[in-house]
Amino acid sequence: MTKGTPSMGKKSGKKNFMRCRRCGKPAYHLRKKRCSSCGFGNSAKLRFFNWMKNSKKKSCKK
Numbered sequence: 317m318t319k320g321t322p323s324m325g326k327k328s329g330k331k332n333f334m335r336c337r338r339c340g341k342p343a344y345h346l347r348k349k350r351c352s353s354c355g356f357g358n359s360a361k362l363r364f365f366n367w368m369k370n371s372k373k374k375s376c377k378k
């Protein structure tokens with residue numbers, strides 16, 4: 317296992333992620349048949365966690 321440019325050769329081949337029909341992000345997993353961003357294919361509801369609500373209201377102030 318090496319870091320850097322030689323590792324880029326492993327990127328070729330099968331694609332795992334596709335653009336999601338529901339959220340539009342390239343987070344739909346083709347082998348798992350679900351979206352890792354909105355949970356499409358996993359549940360009818362949007363994937364949501366309580367720790368996500370802060371990111372919508374507050375901007376990150378550091």
Ligand SMILES: [Zn+2]
Binds near residue numbers: 344353356
């Ligand atoms: Zn999605």
